[in-house]
Amino acid sequence: MIVVMKNHAEPAQIEAVVQRVEELGYKVHLSRGEARTIIGVIGADEHLIQNSSFEVMDGVERTMRVMQPYKLASRDFSAASTVIDVNGVQIGGPKIVMMAGPCSVESRSMILEVAHAVKEAGGSVLRGGAFKPRSSPYSFQGLGEEGLKHLAEAREQTGLPIITEVMGSEDIGLVGEYTDIFQVGARNTQNYSLLKALGKQSKPVFLKRGISGTVQELLMSAEYILSGGNMKVMVCERGIRTYETATRNTFDINAIPVLKEQSHLPVIGDPAHGTGMWQLVGAVAKAAVAAGADGLMVEVHPDPARAWSDGAQSLTLERFSRLMQELRQVAQAVGRDL
């Protein structure tokens, strides 16, 4: 961390900061510029320091962090990219992993139909929501355990591993009985009770970026899980909130190479939430693969106009199948497979 002192800060103010740094067990490196004195704070555990308390000291203008505040999620920690094995599906390896399925599990027959179509088109993981975070209390909230059972049956029939959302730490036991991957939604990216509890689990966690979360916050939330002992974390870019209203969210394509550079964790793109419109899903899916994503999650529904949720961003089974073929070309163009 660096502490920038105000123009003409008094010697006693500088001294007070130096003392405080040393008191906390760090070394000081003083640098006197023409206009400003700068105090470098040196130590192995910079990620443990709080800059906030220095900003309040007399004579301090501001502080700047030098190191990223995460550690286990960082490329510095592991130069090799993490590959997560889920029932034989390798996430983070050379093959791009397609996770597909409906927003909500609506019935047994529906999820079975979709599962077979996903399998046939070449998808690797089946998604489907049983517990749904909905912005309105009056909207459909998911089938709950019944939905989990249908997902499990679909896995049995197709061999596809399943991923489904867990909304609170109180549901981890139940959801964990069925799912292969725990999904944490964008509204729960900073639900620390949930993250801590998932850190104690052995099954992989799929962590979405917050609705307006930074890349750094996403990796800090991953750090919560990793530091709890669960090293099987993948992170997901799903669009961020901006002022642009032409689309539901703004898919942050930059985040994909940034995450790949700063972290060793697998990176998944979600073009359905990233755009909110099925017409744009194909273009953005191809873009995500071209930019280096390790996988994609898309929403597929037999009849989107009758979907109980997220119909506008869901692909029909036929469109999904066609997209798979187009994506294969793009994957090969960037030296990957699908």
Next chain:
Amino acid sequence: MIVVMKNHAEPAQIEAVVQRVEELGYKVHLSRGEARTIIGVIGADEHLIQNSSFEVMDGVERTMRVMQPYKLASRDFSAASTVIDVNGVQIGGPKIVMMAGPCSVESRSMILEVAHAVKEAGGSVLRGGAFKPRSSPYSFQGLGEEGLKHLAEAREQTGLPIITEVMGSEDIGLVGEYTDIFQVGARNTQNYSLLKALGKQSKPVFLKRGISGTVQELLMSAEYILSGGNMKVMVCERGIRTYETATRNTFDINAIPVLKEQSHLPVIGDPAHGTGMWQLVGAVAKAAVAAGADGLMVEVHPDPARAWSDGAQSLTLERFSRLMQELRQVAQAVGRDL
């Protein structure tokens, strides 16, 4: 809801939308413009409709919602402003309510010192965190139940009601044994498990706007609690995330009159998180009162430079006392008391 058809949509496409509307139990109002046909969807329960599934139908360009999706939180539901009584403190009445205290309860002696200072300066409610949502797993996470006990003792000594954060539905029982008001933090505004559980409680809930939540989402989250049966909800503007980096957040002063117009719930301003810098707290606190806030929450610490969290935005006890005097002038200028 209104469904706007594409330029030159075919009659069969229009017909399909009409049928679907009627199938869902709503009435249709057709309006043919020169370039576009518009389909009005009429019914008492517009807040129950999902526009998303119409957007995917052939020939549909987009949909627009006419009514707000919340009901119980709306001024249409209650023209009179809600006043919440907490141990004799009226929140939402003519007197502006000051909630003050440290970010975290750090020790018994510290919270007692602050409580007495808050009381003396004219504050009405004591705040203090015992369970802390921290972006880093390596940061201080709060004293837990021990902190709650210290808060309760401070209440006993001063008579001030207390408010403290609850981070997950699993903690409601424990926190509820001590607190007078449940605080829901900005990272949990859309933690629906928690909101549903608070809807079953009888104690009031203080609900912060999400880090990049809209006013509408804030009221929808309030609706989760209200529709569960707990009508004692107050909402809090605490700054939103924008591109501006000169301050920690951008305090959305507009939201205060907007919330007062659209809803009957009491509105509290949080200039500490809204700015992130104690130097700005006073100016923004006065602005919030001038704009019509029913109360303020500020962070106060005996020695901010040694605070375990949020030191940079905490006022010293003396600064708080001075601010109270300044605020009293502004409150009177807008016909309120403090």
Next chain:
Amino acid sequence: MIVVMKNHAEPAQIEAVVQRVEELGYKVHLSRGEARTIIGVIGADEHLIQNSSFEVMDGVERTMRVMQPYKLASRDFSAASTVIDVNGVQIGGPKIVMMAGPCSVESRSMILEVAHAVKEAGGSVLRGGAFKPRSSPYSFQGLGEEGLKHLAEAREQTGLPIITEVMGSEDIGLVGEYTDIFQVGARNTQNYSLLKALGKQSKPVFLKRGISGTVQELLMSAEYILSGGNMKVMVCERGIRTYETATRNTFDINAIPVLKEQSHLPVIGDPAHGTGMWQLVGAVAKAAVAAGADGLMVEVHPDPARAWSDGAQSLTLERFSRLMQELRQVAQAVGRDL
């Protein structure tokens, strides 16, 4: 346009709105819902109406626009995609057009070196700034006419058409003597004096999206040029401003398919400004092509560490050449050429 009346608006208030609509020469379509009356405003020239003045009438809750406010820029106006010919280079056709060159023309020898390298690697258009919009008055402001002359010489030697920025209407004459394409920068997207003057020119205009401009505003700015009579306009996605600080801007990949759907104008991507970091330019360039861009603009410099501007986002000549090869694979994967 649609005018939504308040809950329980009085008949006289509704009547006043109806009268005002008719007074302005539009037809009215009244729709009475259970809770709200909605007034449809029907006419061929909806893009000429101002909703702002209705919002101020008694009993009006809000207004909603049904049609886009642009006309000539819209796909409704021209279903066929516009192809712009610049000295034989087709922009908007099947071949993806690469525009490359330094941020600023720094010297004659430098621009000649870059021009030959761009040509050799397969680029189609040479870019280079002679008049530079810099956020600091103390930064290098460009070589002015001298830079234009060097660009013209580079064109002569390589046959590449040139593109350079024009910063104000007073410079159009001078810049127009040299350039093949007028570039309008992100800070001037809504400089209407400049746009109007460019509408009178016969040379093509390359119009960048504003730093936080919407897709709609970009097309409205294009409309200024088109409605002046100059139909040769291409639009450029160059990243938007968001809260994310990991990159200089957030490249809005969604905007590419949205622009292609809503407009017939060619769409160019600018991954240099869209990311601000040369390390990310390759990934985002590939993404833009995969998403359907008709061309790219990238910054190339023989020695980025000594660049007078934008060094951090500039590719070396070697990196540019390598990128061209990688892009060719992606272009072919989406059925284009490069």
Next chain:
Amino acid sequence: MIVVMKNHAEPAQIEAVVQRVEELGYKVHLSRGEARTIIGVIGADEHLIQNSSFEVMDGVERTMRVMQPYKLASRDFSAASTVIDVNGVQIGGPKIVMMAGPCSVESRSMILEVAHAVKEAGGSVLRGGAFKPRSSPYSFQGLGEEGLKHLAEAREQTGLPIITEVMGSEDIGLVGEYTDIFQVGARNTQNYSLLKALGKQSKPVFLKRGISGTVQELLMSAEYILSGGNMKVMVCERGIRTYETATRNTFDINAIPVLKEQSHLPVIGDPAHGTGMWQLVGAVAKAAVAAGADGLMVEVHPDPARAWSDGAQSLTLERFSRLMQELRQVAQAVGRDL
């Protein structure tokens, strides 16, 4: 400036950065942390350095600026607040200055009517647009010189100085013949041709913050004018663009105390554009005064429903008069006059 080297950067890479710094005439201060080496760049002219070119050097992770990039606009340059005299009206002094008038001058009689009402209610400056930046080329673009003449007549009749917008450097001569203050609109905040030309003028400049401009960019744009020799600059907070759609813009109340702290220039608030809705103008106007603004600009129209532009955010003459009385209370509560 500080250059942060990558973890395990090689000695030769560090050496190369050091050499480059010295080559540019700055002194180096090396600081070796456990994980990172940090290179301080020391010199009186830090605002002249470009960090961008360092970011591209091998082994560099990123750079951080220590000093603000502006100089003449800074409080370090002038501890005393600037007061600008306009025909006897002091802007930046103890009295809060009210600038009011219609968005556009629509006719002679209309501007005269408004001018007298503004005068009577206690306003100090008359605003009115003659050249209008409109997002649509089909909207009313202003009366041009005719409007300027009407404004001048209103000044003659009332004694109020006038302020009107100048949209391009080519109009400075004409506008300067009439106006007392040049207004630069939010879309032109970074129109550097215009700013440079205004730096050569002797009349004061009222500079609006860009639609999504940072506080720092606003002060950098002020710096363009100041460094040209015109020291009479006032800056205006007019709301910024955010994701929130409940209001037209988000009025950044924090910016007012931030600007007052970082700069000596007078700060004006514009609650009309800051909210976009006349219903909110009063609350936000009071908030701006409470937060320390030196003046306000509001839009006033005799019949907002028939305004040619910005009707929705305009006050009637009566509402303006009432607002003046309310503001006076708030001004006095914060030790100012109005």
